[in-house]
Amino acid sequence: MSSPETTAQSFAPAARTVPGFAPLFRSELLLALRRRADIANPLLFFVTVLALLPIGVGPEPELLARLAPGMIWVVALLATLLSQESLFRADFEDGSLEQLALTPQPLYFAVLAKVSVHWLVTGLPLALLSPLLGMMLNLPDDGYLSLFLSLLLGTASLSLIGAVGAALTVALRRAGLLLALIVMPLYVPVLIFGTGAVQAAVDGYAYGPQLAILAALLAAGTALAPLAAAGAIRISLDN
Amino acid sequence: MSSPETTAQSFAPAARTVPGFAPLFRSELLLALRRRADIANPLLFFVTVLALLPIGVGPEPELLARLAPGMIWVVALLATLLSQESLFRADFEDGSLEQLALTPQPLYFAVLAKVSVHWLVTGLPLALLSPLLGMMLNLPDDGYLSLFLSLLLGTASLSLIGAVGAALTVALRRAGLLLALIVMPLYVPVLIFGTGAVQAAVDGYAYGPQLAILAALLAAGTALAPLAAAGAIRISLDN
């Protein structure tokens, strides 16, 4: 893109003054680790809501076991969703997002860096913690592995889809619930195949197909969602 | 408080330049109505999450009927909670909250005005909409009135309690989930008596006592929560 011959010699191409994927990923991770409380929050939300559940519906073990796969998945979905409201918010407000958008590089990688870090600090811990919650809700033994694997794959898709919503709502002041509204219908397939995998495992069937579909959704999401989010960011910035 | 005799004659006491309860309430309501979309959001969140639920746990009518009181209450609680994150946020960022705190009047009324408007645009519509959700989740006929009444009383308490959390977290950037963590344990009594009332009605018992307790919680909350929230705001501002 840049044509150095017409530029005065002393100037480096601007491309060198803007970050690539690796530095972006690194500083995102740094920010995330610096605010360690933010990592704990979705996890604690996950645990607290699931703890409220027996208070709401009653403590019968069979009922809870029956509900466990669906409820764990729904609450994991909410935790991911709610932690995404701020995905681009701070960067938008301090102008860094605009600086990113001004670089000649595609925004795709910047979005991907952000989403990867988000998944690392949200989805991954959720998946790791899920067996514990399964135990608390009486999930039958067969369900644990499938719960873990389906959450591992599924939360990544959720993060990707949510990023599109977060990018669309970044310029708005109170976006929290609007984001939920926009994104939740798009989450439906992931939810269905995620709970489907756990249910199949609990019922003693193979759950490979569901996991394969989740993986396919993730692949499609990785290719398309950052593109859509990048477009949405450019739209939001023009305000 | 103000001592006009020591002030130069030409100056009005500052108390006259700061708003009392009525103008506060009015401008809050104005802001809320201007952003009509924000009113709809908690409602839509409520409906959407409750629609995801059967997708998660399966569509069997008996199971859903069994879950309905608890789930409706838990999701109403979440909707109230999440809509409260922004209760003081905008005012904090633009400095109006500091201006309020500088006035000689107690912050109590300012908080009460904000909470009342919040309940008017969130709790009340949730309670009004709850019978529809009850229907979709197969709630037995006896439960509707108690669901409505318990939500009417309960959401007001939830708004009050949530305001304390919102005030504590207003100085933090990504408060959403932290707020949830602080406030959720405080919600437990309301949740217990709220679902208790509906369950009692469904089982054919009297639910008057539960409603009475909810009313008592509300009365205590009205007296104490704004005080606590006012204190929390002063703490948040000293940053």
Place this chain on the structure above:
Amino acid sequence: MMAPKSLPAPSLRVRQLSCERDGRVLFAGLDFDLGPGQALQIEGANGAGKTTLLRTLIGSATDHRGDISWNGRAFPAGLQELRSHLLYIGHGAGVRRGLTPLENLAWYGASRDDAMRALEQVDLFGFEDSLCQQLSAGQNRRVALARLFLPAAPPLWILDEPLAALDVAGVSGLQGQMACHLSRGGSILFTSHQPVALAGLCTLNLSEFTSSALAAFDQEGADVLA
């Protein structure tokens, strides 16, 4: 300048004030008085502690030592009274972005006519019904400053960088209003990096009090109370 009508007049008195942030002493040994009809400009490099000083005086920052009194009453007792005579405009201007300029002034208790007149004086005529989030940076600042043009303005003004983002006309209009406020016996304490043309203006350079900051560090007696 006007002499105080009675003693103790509505005046601010600061003695041996030192402020810190996160344990670092910003300045120490600050003394000044501000009486009716007087204006004081706080100067100092970026990060010298000007904003911290103002927020200390209005009771929003609490990490300080030394004596502050208003009308002869020492803080914290005097704080309530000071606040009832105070108009403070900080870096964050207290403009609600979802309201119009007119509604913003109404929020501060102004009647519609007063508000219209004030908005006209800060050249926001025609914008009184636009949402503040649709105004430019300087226009938002003007909405905040319109409070100074309301007839019911209290006597003590504490302004943090009031000239920031204002254009030339805005600056001169504000200076005029400040002069008018002084002439009716009000007092003004403000910070600014730009020079301000105001008759009888005193200035106080915070940077001069930074050097002695280290001396104030190791007072053993004072750190018992948190």
Place this chain on the structure above:
Amino acid sequence: MMAPKSLPAPSLRVRQLSCERDGRVLFAGLDFDLGPGQALQIEGANGAGKTTLLRTLIGSATDHRGDISWNGRAFPAGLQELRSHLLYIGHGAGVRRGLTPLENLAWYGASRDDAMRALEQVDLFGFEDSLCQQLSAGQNRRVALARLFLPAAPPLWILDEPLAALDVAGVSGLQGQMACHLSRGGSILFTSHQPVALAGLCTLNLSEFTSSALAAFDQEGADVLA
């Protein structure tokens, strides 16, 4: 001032530009050129449209008519190339408040040594490892401006109110760096309400272009495209 080395040199050319917000035309008929070694200060009252103009030139605001070209290539084709030569600092300064000044500069691709040197030049020595949210308003602004002191700075600078919140020393330091940039053949477009001391500076008052704004209303051909 330096003559352009070759034609079309890296220069900005604006012809008959008019910008609007929400359908209201802010200014119309704007013409100017900006070549290597040249600086142009945009003046105008609050709300005249200075920020909007800058954001139009970098392609962030799209409601405009007229011709803009960079290096002889008209927008939108030229926009990509302009951006690859651009350093823009707006009202929101692009400083991430959760990072330290050093990490902020690293985010913009600076090496550690370069960043340290730049931070020293903007007098932030000693603050390079504090979080930006713990810095004062002016210090935050200095972090943003430190990008101008990096050795790899691109040729075209577009700065929205760079002097805001800076103290006197900061202003003169920035002016020095701007002069240095001009002398090595860079070009600067900036807005400021304060006077800027810069040899050979041209100014452009936007307010002069506002009066003719109403004339540009009823153009039929252009109303198809959003």
Place this chain on the structure above:
Amino acid sequence: MQFQFESLAAFLHMDGHGPFVWAAYGVTFLALAAMALQPRLQRRRLKKELERQQRIEARRRAVEGRQSKAAEPA
């Protein structure tokens, strides 16, 4: 092709299904009518808004005129 009901009452009652059928048709036609009428209401609102804008414009001109007059002698 003939009318399927003996009387108007039977038509309204529809063997007990009347309330459902009529509620469905009633709500549907209400919704359709609302959609059809909305543009009219919007047109009326737009007209009011235009008049308001013209008033503001006129006032702004008047004030500008006053200001320029005040500026001339000074």
Place this chain on the structure above:
Amino acid sequence: MAWQWFHRLGSPRWFYQKTSVWMPWLALASVLLIGVGSVWGLGFAPEDAKQGNSYRIIYIHVPAAFLALAGYYIMAISGAIGLIWKMKLSFVVMRAAAPIGAVLTFIALFTGAVWGKPTWGTYWVWDARITSMLILLFLYIGVIALARAFSREQVADKACALLALVGTVNIPIIYKSVDWWFTLHQPATIKLTEKSSIDPSMFYPLLIMIIGFYCFYAWTLIAHTREKILQREWRTNWVQQLMQGESITTESKEG
């Protein structure tokens, strides 16, 4: 030539003036068709053997359900055209299509629920098609809520178009997955009537209603679009003249 046509069609002014002629005809057609269809369906079509008279709801339920789904695609396609060719008019069409589609979806859901009570004994079940329809309603509402949240129309346009497009990519996946979910949970006792056995005497009014609903949809979509065009272009001379002309004529009528 083709380009010129495209440009003319894209001009809001041209669209406004052209459609002034069509509007009365569309209105007349939709009122006639829907009127005839309703009367026929309510009073003259024979009673259904299994469901009795409650089946008469089909005459509004099915057309509404058809258009609800079609409406989403119309919205998404016009949004895409707007994004790709940056055409003002098609954004306006998209924005107008959202509330209309949402209302039609609501009608389909409401009439379905009311129909369910006499046939299934309950207003609501979580059947695959019903659930998908509910999700479609949420998709519509998401677009509307997003549009309202922005203060600038142009930004709202692009954001909504993007969201509608993302939704379109998702709709087939959602439908497939909901179907799969439903078969997984072995349907309860609910069965819809076999539609293959529908009698021509029942079918003709349905056909008329479907065509009538299409006409009505076109009419309201154009009417809403025209109104939005006026709102957006109110500063231009032609709209001001138009509004002035109208107010003069109404005034002279009144006076």
